[in-house]
Amino acid sequence: MTATDRERDAMRRALSLARRGPRGLNPQVGAVLLSPTGDVVAEGWHRGAGTAHAEVAALAQLAPGAAAGTTAVVTLEPCNHTGRTGPCAEALIAAGVARVVYAVDDPGERSSGGAERLRAAGVDVEGGVLADEAHALLDSWLTAQRLGRPHVTVKWAQSLDGRAAAADGTSQWITGPAAREDVHRRRAEADAIVVGTGTLLADDPALTARRPDGTLYDEQPMPVVLGARGIPDDARVRRHPRPVLHRAGNHLFDEWGDPDGSLLAELRDLGVHRVFVEGGPTIASAFLRAGLADDVLAYIAPTLLGGPILALGELGVPTITAQRRLDVASIERLGDDLLIVAHPRPASGPTQEGTP
Known part of the structure; x- marks a missing residue:
């Protein structure tokens, strides 16, 4: 299944949200949650080191159980590791999210693999949506992850x-x-x-x-x-x-x-x-x-x-x-x-x- 027009619009919104976050050691990431009918129900972005990741910030806007069946649209592949915060892939699975659409693969040696973890849990996953726009936003962070400079x-x-x-x-x-x-x-x-x-x-x-x-x-x-x-x-x-x-x-x-x-x-x-x-x-x-x-x-x-x-x-x-x-x-x-x-x-x- 390819991304829908509403999902692409949500990705543009997520990219706009991501730009609100600070540049630095951590990536600028935005997330939008869509209802099964394609309406925006929550938004979030990463506000800096040690704070909730974009997906978790969006989930926090909803009452317990309200995220079940939603689609999460995220500018970066949900992470799959525990650092200062827990893995976003696990948070999406626990919330009952049915589908995840993301722009750019996470190249991190420890943080990558979120898409595979989501698929293994039965979540529908679509990557590479508006990837060029996301790469332009994340270029310095991606270089640091891939080349260490x-x-x-x-x-x-x-x-x-x-x-x-x-x-x-x-x-x-x-x-x-x-x-x-x-x-x-x-x-x-x-x-x-x-x-x-x-x-x-x-x-x-x-x-x-x-x-x-x-x-x-x-x-x-x-x-x-x-x-x-x-x-x-x-x-x-x-x-x-x-x-x-x-x-x-x-x-x-x-x-x-x-x-x-x-x-x-x-x-x-x-x-x-x-x-x-x-x-x-x-x-x-x-x-x-x-x-x-x-x-x-x-x-x-x-x-x-x-x-x-x-x-x-x-x-x-x-x-x-x-x-x-x-x-x-x-x-x-x-x-x-x-x-x-x-x-x-x-x-x-x-x-x-x-x-x-």
């Missing part, structure tokens, strides 16, 4: 002929106001923003997330600067609301297999879940070369610069058969500019997988 987005701006700056090194501004506004919104959604010292010294970026009127977003990413050269005392990043993390050496990318020597492991241990790599060609290429990019954002301006400063450098592609293919998720027009959002395809080579 933060989710990495690599961004660059370029001219139509693939240049990141003019021949003299100036690069402000290649793209227009709409593209820059989009970048700042994405900065505000990240936990850390990463640039190299080359970009820092050339552009003197503040590395803050700012609204169009120039005011700061409430949430600011941690500024991370990579490279052996020092940060000038009068650099704008020194006035960032958060302290700068400065680390030297691109070897930090190449040792992901050794958590003690990895930049991403250090950021993970600092509570960082979403990393926004923004500047410039050396740093962006290093993350891509190491297979540590989960998303790619390319802002393309309809202008020509020529010259030697390319948007990307060496990627370890000696021949066309080794090219690094991307799956395009979206193409959006932002003023005169284009934004291409893409995801690197998994590859067989260890440097492209980026797994520990």
Whole structure:
């Protein structure tokens, strides 16, 4: 049985509820309970570590026994393990829920298996409903579960002929106001923003997330600067609301297999879940070369610069058969500019997988 229109509508509502929950170590999850006739009878979402999971929060809205025969629509496969709270699969079974519709499989080694447990108890289960929307919401948590590291987005701006700056090194501004506004919104959604010292010294970026009127977003990413050269005392990043993390050496990318020597492991241990790599060609290429990019954002301006400063450098592609293919998720027009959002395809080579 495939999902009904009412179940799909309920999943959209569950995704909206999930966004109310905090981002962090735990996933944002929403749940909607439907009566046998398809009417919404209860809703819930996960409010943070140690609180009731979304399914249990929804069940708590009903009187004992009132959930019998209902359909639970959940953004994430109900968990099958006991942590700070009990397994949601067992709670749904005990409540007499007849059907469970969910969007994304739980990849956790300990928490997965809820769908199988539900089916074994005679509950009808349908997975993968609005999975793309749920993946977009849960991407950083899913990356952490699968790879044990933060989710990495690599961004660059370029001219139509693939240049990141003019021949003299100036690069402000290649793209227009709409593209820059989009970048700042994405900065505000990240936990850390990463640039190299080359970009820092050339552009003197503040590395803050700012609204169009120039005011700061409430949430600011941690500024991370990579490279052996020092940060000038009068650099704008020194006035960032958060302290700068400065680390030297691109070897930090190449040792992901050794958590003690990895930049991403250090950021993970600092509570960082979403990393926004923004500047410039050396740093962006290093993350891509190491297979540590989960998303790619390319802002393309309809202008020509020529010259030697390319948007990307060496990627370890000696021949066309080794090219690094991307799956395009979206193409959006932002003023005169284009934004291409893409995801690197998994590859067989260890440097492209980026797994520990």
